[in-house]
Amino acid sequence: MEAPNQQSQTILVVDGDVITRSVISDYLRHCGYRVIEAHDAREAQQALNHAEFAVDTILCDVDLPGNMNGFQLSKWVRENKPEVKVVLSAAVERTASAAGDLCEEGPHLAKPYEPATVVDHIRRLKGGS
Structure with missing residues (x-):
């Protein structure tokens, strides 16, 4: 799997x-990304404020x-960490589409999604191929 410049990118899941x-x-790590995991918004906020690597x-x-x-987490990120891009996912397509309206360039994913689709969204969001 191709992983150009992805090692320098950190993804918070x-x-x-x-x-x-x-x-x-695991899939994102396999593609060469650094990955931080969080169970909920509180853990995500802690990771964003205290991560060893800046979250992209x-x-x-x-x-x-x-x-x-x-x-709500997406709104908090826009206000407090505007340099961080957000991709929202939801189990219902209608909810996922509404989620996309909150994000730059409207990135959203409806579950279940293919892991490769996630990587494509991240690459497009970060201006990659």
Whole structure:
């Protein structure tokens, strides 16, 4: 698998479902990305504020456990970490489309998604091929 300049990119994967989070995180690592995992928005905020490497992109589920959902986390990121790009995902296409409206260039994914589709979204968002 081709991985140009991806080793320097850090992706934060935020998903309350450990299986989904683990599968996509493992795939992203296999593609050469650094990956940080978070179970909920609180963990994501902590990772963004204290990560060893600066986070470039967040892949975040809309339906997160806890007091903050993916929409709210996306808004927090835009206000506090505007340099970080966000891709929201949701189990319902209509929700995923609404999520895309909150993000730059409208990136969104409807679950279930193919891991390669996630990488394509990240590459396009970061201006890659």
